[in-house]
Amino acid sequence: MLHHKLINPKSIAVIGASNNVQTPGGRVLKNLQNHNFKGELFAVNPKETEVQGVKCYQNIKDIPAVDLAIIAIAAKFTLETIKILVKEKNTKGFIIFSAGFSEKDTEGKKLEQAIVDEINAVGGTLLGPNNIGLINQNYAGVFTTPIPKLDNNGADFISGSGATAVFIIEAAMATGLTFSSVYSVGNSAQIGVEEVLEHLDETFDKNTSSKVKLLYIESIENPQKLLKHATSLIKKGCEIAAIKAGSSSAGSRAASSHTGALANSDVAVDALFKKAGIVRCYGRNELITVASIFMHPELTGKNIAIITHAGGPAVMLTDALSKNGLNVPEIKGKESEELLEKLYLGSSVSNPIDFLATGTAEQLATIIDYCEHKFDKIDAMVVIFGSPGLFEVYDVYDVLHKKMRDCKKPIFPILPSVVNVKNEIDYFVSKGNINFPDEVLFANALGKVANTAKPETIEIKTIANNLEKIRTIINNAENGYLQPQQVKELLLAAKVPVVNEAVCSTKKDCLNTVKEFGFPVVMKVVGPIHKSDVGGIILNITSEERLIASFDTIMKIEGATSVLIQPMKKGIELFIGAKKETNFGHLVLCGLGGIYIEVLKDIQAALAPVSNTEAIEMIQNLKSYKIIQGVRNQKGVDEPKFAEIIEKISNLVTIVPEIAELDLNPLLGNSEEIFAVDARIRIEK
Template identity: 80%
Template sequence: MLHKNLINPKSIVVIGASNNIQTPGGSVLKNLIEHNFKGKLIAVNPKETEVQGIKCYQEVSQIPKVDLAIIAISAKFTLETTKILTHTKNTKGFIIFSAGYSEKDAEGKKLEQEIVNEINNAGGTLLGPNNIGFINQNYVGVFTRPIPKLNSKGVDFISGSGATAVFIIEAAMSTGLTFSSVYSVGNSAQIGVEEVLEHLDNTFDDIKSSKVKLLYIESIENPKKLLKHASSLIQKGCKIAAIKAGSSSAGSRAASSHTGALANSDNAVDALFKKAGIVRCYGRNELITVASIFMLPALKGKNIAIITHAGGPAVMLTDTLSKNGLNVPEISGKDSDELLSKLYLGSSVSNPIDFLATGNAEQLETIIDYCENKFSGIDAMVVIFGSPGLFEVYDVYDILHKKMRTCNKPIFPVLPSVVNVKKEIDYFISKGNVMFPDEVLFGNALAKTLNPTNTAIKDVNSFTVNLKTIRRIIENSTNGFLPPQQIKELLIAAKIPVVNEVICNSKEECILASKKLGLPVVMKIVGSIHKSDVGGIILNINSIDKLLDSYSKIMKIGSAKAVLIQPMKKGIELFIGVKKEGSFGHLILCGLGGIFIEVIKDISSSLAPVSINEATEMIKNLKSYKIIKGVRNQEGVNPILFAEIITKVSYLVSVAPEIVELDLNPLLGNSKEILAVDARIRIEK
């Protein structure tokens, strides 16, 4: 929990305060003064007695007790300063601007940890170091500009980068987005994005707190904490959008399985965000657009009316919405004809509703009223309105302002004329509105905000497994890939259906196996990880002669230790995989199997534990879902059975966390059964 003296201090000292407002210490003091901090301000500067009209002390030891210290001095002086503040001034809140700590070198990291230890021992909270500061309704403790418009119902913004926070604030101000708080965590020496989110969750008030949270994350240090508190806030009615920078998987371990090739830390981030219900964004403008959509009434359907006086943007928006599964339905009938009669000749109301470049505020109001009251098939309106700059259009924005507050259906204003009617747009924003300057960016963002899943707190199905057998196999195994017989025992103990199989070390054993299993059979090499790559799989062996010939061929392969014989099964090839992805835990993947997993790479993923509902959603999200269901009179797969096996695999790795990679590829499925035909499991203790 963040200390109250950081959040709402009654007194603040700026150490390194200056009359030069182009320094961090001078600028932060100016911001505190100009934004009316109501508590006591104290300045420390060895060369001054007064700074910006505030009494200045030459040494920290001279100041009275103080709640919050904003430290803007060289890193080498901060430890001693912190000691004086914690030991003699009862200071509990700390913001350190200076750089030169863990981001620099080992010596800086040691210094940073010593400062954290001092603050921890005092029961205080540190924001930073190497950050731009903190803004909330109580004070503006940043050295940067501009300061966003503050509003208790604006967004809470947590950023791992100070510069990025400034850029996002700048862009957001031009669209009307307001802020309730801004946390710049810098090096996250004591608290990072996860801890701030935890604080927002634990202190959330349904009436007073902001219900929109924005995150800019460079490193997720505690995925489980992030998942827990993001999910909790979303369950409380909040909406969260986030950028996770650094999505490259270049540093991943060389893959030794299909799962290893397909899974990476970015997949894990996707899965975590999806599980929590966080909308993932990939750029500043997208984040701001999603946040602005969150600030407006929620879209409850998929049918959109586009109201415009410019054809091009309406066409581009129609394309964008349609590609993202939203509808721009045709509007026709008596009411449509009636509306058309009220517009200038040449207008169109079929949707998009184009009331021409000469359209006016009165016509816009009429169109909105028809969409609101007479066109029952419409769920929301997008109003695209710009200007060639020939005349003022304040009346249009007054109509938009009024209708956005009185209509039951959401109205999204797309206002592209950010130069020609800048004054009118500023006027519109000053009345508490948000706007969207780009129709395509808006359309893509709107689609992202629809029904984000939140599966983190749903019940996870438990299965009756042979836990004793699972643990015995794991504990008696050495690190690396398990041999086939142990894999089979492990899957059976986890109640995962497997195809019958026999390992053979001679032609005589092959003949006995074929009689037991029945022809035709499949023969596979034992001893090679990638069987198909070395020619170690022979299908549809339907005679004893072919059986013996196949055994000879496979045993000539250098890595062959034995052969594995299975009955020849038919069905759709499926894939389930697991990879342990650091502190994220186990990433579960599914998709079409066999060669399709390598060629198409159509996978769906989630973080364990996976519920039956979540597994079902994973399957439905596959591009190949239609194939799995069955197409063109071909028998499909039972999706319930597929989902059950996904959850069983998830449960297996929860009771055997030593499993770091697991491939079931392929599973063969039809409408009646799904069987694991080939599997590999790697463990690390």
């Protein structure tokens, strides 16, 4: 929990205050005064007696007790300053603008930790260092401009980057998006994005708190905390959008299994956001657009009416909405004919509803009324309106302003004419409205919002009967890949169906096994990790002679210790994997198996624990889903069984955190059964 003296201080000291407003210490003091901080202000500067009309102390020891200290001095002086504040001034809130700490070198990191230790000792809260500060409705504790319009219904914005926060604020203000608070966490020495989100969750009031949260994250230090509080806030009625920067595949580590190679940190971020219900964005404008959509009434269906006086933007918008799974349904019938008669000749009402460049404000109002009251299949409206610059269009924006408040269906205004209609747009925004400058960016963002599911509560189904057996296998295992028999025992204990198999070290063992299994069989090398890469899989062995020859061939492979024999089965090759991804927990993956996993890389991933609903969604979101369903008279796979095995693997890795990597590749599936044919499990205790 962030200390209340950081959030709502009654007194603030600016250490390093200056009359020069082009310095951090000067600008923050000006911002505090200009934006109505109502408490006491103190300035500290050894060379001044008054700064910007505020009494200035030459020595920090001379100031009265103070709730919050904003520090804008060189890094090397900060520790001694902090010691005085915590021990003599009862200060509990700290914002450090200064750079030169952990982002610089090892010595800077040590200094930063020493500061954190001092603040922790008194139960205080530190924002920063190396940040731009904090803006909320109590004070503007930043050294940057502009200061956005603040209100309870604006967005709470938490940023790991101060510069990015400024750029997002600037762009947002132009569209009319407002803020409730802005937190810049800088180096996150004591609190980061996760801790601020935790604070917003634990202090959330459904009547007064903002219901929109925006995050710019450069490093997720505590994924489980982020997941917990994002999920909690969304279940309380909030909506969250986030950018996670620095997650390119170039940063993923080399791994020995298919799962390890496919499940990198960016896949983990996607899975975490999806499980929490966070809309993931990849750029500033996308984040602002998603946030602006959040500020409008929630979309309850997928049928959109496009109302426009310009053909081109409407066509591009229609294409983009359709690609994002939203519909622009044809409007026809008696009511549409009625509407057409009220518009100028040449207008069209089939959807898009084009009322021409000469269309009037009155006509726009009529169209909106028809969409609201008479076109039942329409769930929302998008209004595109600019101007060729021939005349003013204030009356159009007055209509939009009124209808956006009167109508139950959402109305999204796309106002692309940023030069010809600049004054009118400024007027529209000044009345508390938010607009969208680009139709395609809007459509892509609306699609993301519409297609991001709310989080669900998941219970882990413990394998109660076999838990002791599972723990015994793991406790007796050494780090590294389990032996085939251990893998089989573990999967059976987890109730994962496996094909019958036997490990054979001699030709006699092979012959005895075949007497039990019957022909045809498949033989696989035991030892090398990637069997197919070394020619270690021989299929459809139908005679004793070929069995003996295959044994000799496989045992010549470098690293071979024995062979694995299984009955030859047929079915669609499937894949399920799991990987422990640092502090995210386990990622569970699924897709088509065999060589398809390497060639197509068509996978879906979710963070464990995975519910049955999530597992089914993973299967159905695969690009290869039609193969799983069955194509060209070929029977498909039993989807409920596939989902059930995904869920079982999720449960297994949840109760056995020592599993570092797990590959079931392939499983063979048909309409009646699915079973694991090949499996690898690596343990890391």
